[in-house]
Amino acid sequence: MPGGTAGDAARITAPACPECSAAAARASRQPARLRAGVRLLALAWAAASALLACGSPALAESNKVRLTGLSDVGFGTLANLAADAVRSQSLCLYADTPTNGYSITALGSGSGGGFELNSGTRILPFDVSWTGVAGQSSGTRLSPNVPLTGQTSTATQQTCNNGPPTSASLIVALRSGALSNAMAGTYAGTLTLIVGPE
Amino acid sequence: MNDIRFRHSALACLLAAVAAGAAPAATQGALGTNSTGSISIGASVPNRVQLSGLSDIAFTNQDPAADASNAQNVCVWSNTSTRGYNVTASGSGAGSAFTLANAALTVPYTVEWTGSSGQTSGTLLAPGTALAGLVSGASNATCSAGADESASLIVKISSASLQGMQAAANYTGTLTLVVAPE
Amino acid sequence: MATYVRDPSKVRSPGGVGAARAAIARPALGTAAVVAGVLLVAGPASARPRAGELAAHSTASLSIAVSVRPRFDVRREALEADGPGAVIVRSNFGHRFSIRREQDAFRAPREGPRTAVFIIVPD
Numbered sequence: 001m002p003g004g005t006a007g008d009a010a011r012i013t014a015p016a017c018p019e020c021s022a023a024a025a026r027a028s029r030q031p032a033r034l035r036a037g038v039r040l041l042a043l044a045w046a047a048a049s050a051l052l053a054c055g056s057p058a059l060a061e062s063n064k065v066r067l068t069g070l071s072d073v074g075f076g077t078l079a080n081l082a083a084d085a086v087r088s089q090s091l092c093l094y095a096d097t098p099t100n101g102y103s104i105t106a107l108g109s110g111s112g113g114g115f116e117l118n119s120g121t122r123i124l125p126f127d128v129s130w131t132g133v134a135g136q137s138s139g140t141r142l143s144p145n146v147p148l149t150g151q152t153s154t155a156t157q158q159t160c161n162n163g164p165p166t167s168a169s170l171i172v173a174l175r176s177g178a179l180s181n182a183m184a185g186t187y188a189g190t191l192t193l194i195v196g197p198e
Numbered sequence: 199m200n201d202i203r204f205r206h207s208a209l210a211c212l213l214a215a216v217a218a219g220a221a222p223a224a225t226q227g228a229l230g231t232n233s234t235g236s237i238s239i240g241a242s243v244p245n246r247v248q249l250s251g252l253s254d255i256a257f258t259n260q261d262p263a264a265d266a267s268n269a270q271n272v273c274v275w276s277n278t279s280t281r282g283y284n285v286t287a288s289g290s291g292a293g294s295a296f297t298l299a300n301a302a303l304t305v306p307y308t309v310e311w312t313g314s315s316g317q318t319s320g321t322l323l324a325p326g327t328a329l330a331g332l333v334s335g336a337s338n339a340t341c342s343a344g345a346d347e348s349a350s351l352i353v354k355i356s357s358a359s360l361q362g363m364q365a366a367a368n369y370t371g372t373l374t375l376v377v378a379p380e
Numbered sequence: 381m382a383t384y385v386r387d388p389s390k391v392r393s394p395g396g397v398g399a400a401r402a403a404i405a406r407p408a409l410g411t412a413a414v415v416a417g418v419l420l421v422a423g424p425a426s427a428r429p430r431a432g433e434l435a436a437h438s439t440a441s442l443s444i445a446v447s448v449r450p451r452f453d454v455r456r457e458a459l460e461a462d463g464p465g466a467v468i469v470r471s472n473f474g475h476r477f478s479i480r481r482e483q484d485a486f487r488a489p490r491e492g493p494r495t496a497v498f499i500i501v502p503d
Contacts, residue, residue: 067227067235075241082434085241094229117239124241158229174241180339180434184245184277184379192236195227249438250431257446262472266446275434298446305446339434355446365450365473374441377432 065102065195066094066158073172081179090134092160093168095153101198103149106142109189113144117187124187126174134166245379247283248275248339255353262360269352271315273341274377276334282380284330287323290371294325298369305359305369310352317350476503
């Protein structure tokens with residue numbers, strides 16, 4: 001709140017503007033022209049704050065990231081256990097950093113974050129690959145809980161609603177060696193992906 | 199009107215999602231200094247078996263005074279919870295008979311099977327009839343883990359049958375084995 | 381029933397002077413006689429391994445081949461008590477064979493039992 005008498009001080013309602021509060025306090029003891037200038041400064045500050053709250057990247061890098069567009073992976077019943085089974089998906093990886101850079105870390109639901117599907121006590125391992133290019137069926141192999149750094153995003157909006165609709169590929173594979181030696185049954189697990197800015 | 203159109207388009211979107219197999223369990227990341235998302239992964243492995251390690255058999259210039267016998271270790275893999283399987287044998291003779299032939303000349307042979315390796319005798323098989331209730335001890339599909347072969351196949355020709363053969367004539371045939379999971 | 385006999389002492393003789401007793405021909409070294417030798421061990425000649433696929437049913441095949449060496453058996457049957465007998469020669473080779481008499485056998489003493497040796501060979 002500005003200082004001075006209630007009758008003379010300009011009532012300024014700009015949110016969280018320390019400079020505005022100090023200026024208003026001084027303006028309450030100044031001529032009307034100066035008080036108008038302070039009012040204009042407060043309005044400008046309010047507008048800028050509103051723009052920042054809307055998250056527009058055009059204004060500044062926020063060093064924030066966002067991962068969207070993920071879909072569950074269902075391999076179904078695998079008729080041919082002698083061949084690899086690969087599922088890839090394109091998704092939106094947005095990185096609001098000076099270089100649009102990011103790192104990605106994957107964790108499975110196996111022991112120690114291992115990439116494992118389970119059927120009771122039986123384990124079926126899988127592997128995970130990533131690439132910063134959409135529409136790919138192969139990429140850089142990830143290790144559980146080991147960040148893959150040096151990635152760059154082409155997304156221009158946090159949910160890819162404009163610009164490229166997708167900006168990365170996630171590839172999950174069940175290898176024939178594991179499949180051909182797996183016991184019959186239904187296997188399930190989860191994969192968690194953590195993205196950090198660079 | 200707008201409300202109705204919205205509901206119709208929402209229903210269409212839901213149906214399309216179901217048809218595409220998109221599952222609602224995936225969680226998307228939020229905008230932040232770190233963003234975390236997760237997906238579920240599922241797969242089903244059906245019952246499967248594999249028979250391997252068979253070798254051709256040749257009884258060359260056999261002395262008819264003695265029975266001829268060939269025993270070989272083979273690999274049978276079954277991925278069922280019991281690792282169970284059955285085996286069916288068929289010969290190339292008439293009606294799948296276990297016979298070898300040289301033109302019109304034929305000689306019979308017998309086939310035996312046992313669910314453990316290193317054996318020289320086993321259960322007699324009948325052509326086209328499954329021998330069930332077998333269990334594989336193989337730890338992988340190719341029995342590559344050391345001495346992992348899991349069954350014995352024994353083919354025999356009796357001395358009496360050999361004595362009925364014409365000398366210096368080659369009698370040949372094919373034995374086919376089919377393994378199924380149990 | 382035909383048998384493969386190698387020991388002449390196992391052949392029954394009807395006896396009597398002049399009765400010829402057929403001894404089992406033994407292949408002599410260096411003669412073109414019946415094939416003989418070490419009994420072949422019946423063993424596998426693995427041409428190649430056979431494997432079925434990892435599938436709901438796994439099928440594999442193997443070939444089997446057999447051949448037997450030429451053999452014959454000789455046995456004697458008495459046609460009459462204390463009388464002449466017949467020598468039965470049976471072979472498993474589908475062509476002719478010859479019988480020849482070994483001349484040295486008749487160097488035996490004039491008195492006493494005599495032995496006639498016949499060599500049987502495939503043609």
